[in-house]
Amino acid sequence: MKASTVFAILIGLVLAGWLTVGSGYPVRAMLLPYMFLTPVLFLAVAQIVREFRDKESKAIDLGISKGDRRNYIIAVAFIPTSILLTALLGFNIAIPLCTLAIFKLRGEKWRLAIVLSAALTAFTYGMFTLVLRVPPHGGILFQ
């Protein structure tokens, strides 16, 4: 099955799920969701049928070459990893750690990677913690 078909099915399932869950709510709380989401659910079904009929993938060409695949896997893994590390260790540890790691994984030189990571940590700490008084998240492990 094409990835675009799976995505269309997921959207259809979300809309159907919303309407099913909402059926237990009072009518007044669901009037607008029914009004707007029901017709679109039918359109989503039509889109899914169309996706099944079209044999060719309708995905937008992002220009990912075979050589880029490794880099894309690193990029996709980097996002949740850095977010989860931030949640666990806090901003002050996770930011320099993740930044340095990704610079090195993408082949930057040590000196540039260290200087940029340090500068970025100083900027985020100075801007958000000192100037804007946003209390930094300290990390679940240290709380």
Added chain:
Amino acid sequence: MADLVTGFAFIFQLEIFVVLFLGVCLGLVFGLIPGLSGLTALAILIPFVYGMEPALGLAFLMSVHSVVYTGGSVTAILLNIPGAPPNAATLIDGYPMSQKGEARRAIAAGLTSSGLGGLVGGIVILASLPLLKAIVFAFGSGETFLLTVTGICFIAGLTRGSVVKGLMSASLGLAAAFIGFHPITGMSRFTFGTLYLYDGISLIPKALGLFAIPEIINLLGKGKSISAVKAEQTSQLNRLTVGIKDVFKRWWLFIRCSVIGAIVGIIPGAGGGVAAFLAYGHAQQSSKHPEEFGKGTVEGVIAPESANNAKEGGALMPTLSLAIPGSPGMALLLGAFLVLGLQPGPTFLQEHMPIAYTIVGTLIMANLVGAGVCLALSGQLAKITYLRGTLLAPILMPIIMIGAYAMHHDILDVIALIVWGAIGYGMARFGYNRPAMVLAFVLGGIMEKYFYLSIDAYGAPFLLRPICIGLIVAIFATFALGPIKVLIRRLRS
């Protein structure tokens, strides 16, 4: 007339000008950092004006507020990350221009229309003061409800390739907007017992996840710069002067979109997103080359940017004269009025007319100064598009994470970035309309509130009021015009 001169003369005092310049610089910083909205800026800075002279304090806050969207448009054009929801309309064509190596031209066109849009908005408001009450009261709850529906339909209808995908994107935004406490019945909907969802979904993590995360993945994956054209090979089109001239060449489009922005701004509750997207939709529908929209046409930058800042002038007037805030930012400013010992309302314009003119003048001046500062920096800012993706993406990621965290100081907002990032990546990959999703999310709550107000006050017949009928016709026209044009072309050929 004497009040007008007194009010405007006040702006040119040194202390006011210093405060204005400081406010503009702070506003631009808040606009340029993804995740820090104008609301955050106002919320942080309002305590600082306590005890200030009213005109001075309001000049400071107005200048911060009025240039936030100017800064937000720069990140939308350069990085595909909207500084605020209304800037989502700007990125549709602004970012493709950056990819074509025309970042400086796009920034110049955006900033010029933004700065001058604020001026036109101010003039429209000054001219429409006598009609203000009539305009505000012509738009009741029913009209506002339908205006929000029109805004969503406009942007959903603009999806390249498939209107169905546009509507599916908008409905996903609405589905997300329905999460949390229902304002009328007070029951919690679609929260699945999760405490985090009780207050509804936060806008900033959602917008950052939808736009910024897919961009970071692409930048890191490809490792190339945003601009496909190298700095030394940029065309003659990528010049500041070309972008500025673009606005003057399309002056009629600029005026129309500024007036749309100012009028939508006057309508309480409609919000800046509607103004920007209505202007964008209007520009596309009235263009001789609608097929170029979404591929990096300068008209697609001029239209929403003109409306964005013109809208602030519009939103200001009902706040001052009727104490009805035209936007969430104006609601905070209303609070600032009270902090400074001023009571907005029907008597305000009679008692404090010079201050009202000073505020309008500050708004105009701040827009012009803000645009000027950004134009002066545009050469340096545009260089971001030539930076390697492997350098840019790791720098953006921590800023985005803290941007998501800053509003509520909740780490779950940061974790939510993963979910929204995945959805955003899928939507970008398979041609769904992310701006439509964000706009529908922003307007979903407003739409629901005004819908129930209308039903409770007038019943279903509110749909038969003249402005409502006009808006319903506009909604149908959004979807019907395209097929009708195709049919006419086929018949002719």
